[in-house]
Amino acid sequence: MKTIGILNGSFRTDGNTAGIVSWVVSRFGHILKQSDEVRILVLDSTTAPLPLGPVMDPKIPALVSPAALKDGKGYASSKTQQWSQIVSSLSFLVVITPQYNHGYPGALKDAFDHLYHEWKGLPFTIFTLGGHGGGRCRVQLRQVLEEGLNMKAVSVGDVEIHLPHEFIRGMARVGSAPADFLLEYEKVVDDALVTITTAVEALVES
Template sequence: MTKIAVIIGSTRPGRRGANVAQWVQDASNSHEAIKAGDATVEIVDIAEFGLPLLDEAMPALFGQYRNEHTHQWSRTIASYDAFVFVTPEYNRSVPASLKNAIDFLYHEWSNKAAGFVSYGTQGGVRAVEHLRTALAEVKVADVATAVGLQIFTDFTFSDPTNPLDPGTVTPGPHHEPALHKMLDELIAWSGALKPLRAEGAAH
């Protein structure tokens, strides 16, 4: 079975990421592999781990963690086979909270697959491009298909003048098929990389 984590990348108050991640999980439930029990999708919220700015003395490559928050984050990420990163775009890149969370670990990410669901005024696509580059360095295989939600067309707001209104995710009809295609790719790549994960765990 392929375990997929939907990682909420933003930690700011009023964030829209939690609603987007919930849409990802709900829309994934109709995917054939998930309905058959061959894959699972669970939400992982960076905000719940209380990660400070990177405070480990040793580079993550060595896996010599001294802080309990790092150990908790390590155990969580290590337990998954693939990831869907939910990210907004901040100043043409990813939130600092997401980049920081990636930098805490190394082997826990390695030889796993990742897909992306981004959101923003331009769909968050520039954040995804930065994220692909960062993940390549920790040996994550990113899949081609991604979902980019537009703030003005894929969300509905009860008070459009309130910047803290996270809105309701109301994606266009083309987004769910794209999400399912991304899941197909994630599951296939995760399976292909399984021998490498097993080899890494044996050392």
């Protein structure tokens, strides 16, 4: 069994990202159908041990990188140990994140900064959302993951979801029922998910 993790990059309440994540999971369902070789694991603020908050584990002092810890059991914090175990179980990571003030959320960076070896070599791709689609956020985050954590970027095209004005400045939110504007993104998202699924299924066969 291979696991595709979907990491919700926003830990804010009453936002749009959780609804986008639910929609992507439903699109994955159409593609995976009844596959018994690949499963989806959503990682968000309702998934223990998230949110982790700032790096406070005494085994990771401010001037010592977590790269020095190669065994998840070496972390002093039980939350960090649990996070290490979850990340180590992943075969692929899809990050779905909003763009805040031309960047990615700080809580998302904290989630990555708690670990190092667990991320190293893990294939990933990034979906973004925002008033302008989140392109700046995607470029910045890819640099952190690919160059900083030595993760493996998988090209699936730029999945950038432009949120209508009322979903940013107004009270409208993407909920459990997908918003109509998402229909125009079905093809680009489905194409990306097929690429991801094919890559993960290849791992099953190898």
